[in-house]
Amino acid sequence: MVWSGDVASSWKTLKDQIPAALNYTLSGMPYWNADIGGFFSSRNYPKGNKDLLYQELYIRWLQFGLFTGMMRSHGTDTPREIYRFGKPGDVAFDVIKEYIGLRYRLQPYIYSTAWAITSENGSLMRPLVMDYPQDKVARDLGSEYLFGNSILVAPVTDSIFAKGVLALDSVSTISQNIYLPRGDWYSFDTGEKIPGGQWVQQSFTLNQMPIFIKAGTILPLANEAQYSSIQNFQTLNIRVYPGKDGSFELYEDEGDNYNYEQGKYSTIKFSWDDKNRTLTIDDRKGSFEGMPQNHLFNIQVMGTMNKKAIRYNGTKMIIRLY
Known part of the structure; x- marks a missing residue:
């Protein structure tokens, strides 16, 4: 670099x-x-x-x-x-x-x-x-x-x-x-x-x-950690900034090697529908050793009081945030 x-x-x-x-x-x-x-x-x-x-x-x-x-x-x-x-x-x-x-x-x-x-x-x-x-x-x-x-x-x-x-x-x-x-x-x-x-x-x-x-951003935030190798994305705060449709793809892998070059990683796509106030979390794609099977997503629509904590197990979810 x-x-x-x-x-x-x-x-x-x-x-x-x-x-x-x-x-x-x-x-x-x-x-x-x-x-x-x-x-x-x-x-x-x-x-x-x-x-x-x-x-x-x-x-x-x-x-x-x-x-x-x-x-x-x-x-x-x-x-x-x-x-x-x-x-x-x-x-x-x-x-x-x-x-x-x-x-x-x-x-x-x-x-x-x-x-x-x-x-x-x-x-x-x-x-x-x-x-x-x-x-x-x-x-x-x-x-x-x-x-x-x-x-x-x-x-x-x-x-x-x-x-x-x-x-x-x-x-x-x-x-x-x-x-x-x-x-x-x-x-x-x-x-x-x-x-x-x-x-x-x-x-x-x-x-x-x-x-x-x-506006339209889906921003994932983790908890603070002393160093990155002990940090994981199993629990995330998901901030949705309304005013426009938007999407974000969350990427995860083992974090300390090149195994992603052999396809050992996963992605989760988030999509925000601003008109209908829904957040879609698609099926998780891919896998890697040690991948968390479940996530806790604490979702907040910024500028509103709308908050939801959801457990995600890798299958598609549609969350309404009115």
Whole structure:
């Protein structure tokens, strides 16, 4: 997997990583990553992780890194382990832990998207022009992108300290303009529905990042885990974002080998009928050693009170979510 090189730790460098990644993926290479926090940090931040200015930069870079092919913290001069940034209850520690946890929660979406890329081509980081070629704003926008087909991210690349804030906290906000292409979008954090085809201005605390979900998305989320090899998709939270028909194919395999090349994997297709408010879960296709025979799907239609927990045993189900 290609990375952006041994880059410097600076806000300008962080800002430049986004178009660098998008231009690279447009060349036909689906995976890219960067040294989270920058490789060389001592010149700009001689106190390293004890410097509040560096902590802010590192957190915003980590948030961006979550939505790349590999979330990889790496560099010289400054150790990057989470405990180097404080302890539970400290702002930096808590935000770092939250976003590492989010990466694990998104694993079903990321892993399934990786399979779609393998089997059907495509890219994990998608410049908006790939999905909205007629949108003149989207054509030249290098500050935000789609992560997979459904998640729009607009990483924060400006310092809150540069706006006059004197402390690292979870209250102070920074304002950012975000472009949402046509269609309806939902805030990942709040669930607020926002019409697209416009610029929106929103404010974000240090523990918030601009993340928006496209209407029609079926988003599978796992529980957090200490590491991926103990994580499975047997229990998943399935978020349905209404406003449009949509589908998603959940991919599973043994997770630690190349047996999928011999066909040892399974897929489960989810389809959302927006008009009739039904979620269809098709028959599971394929199998692999250790495959869970049953799943618990906790389904929620976002923006409504409609929730259902269902047990799925591999045979087709139609769930009405009025």
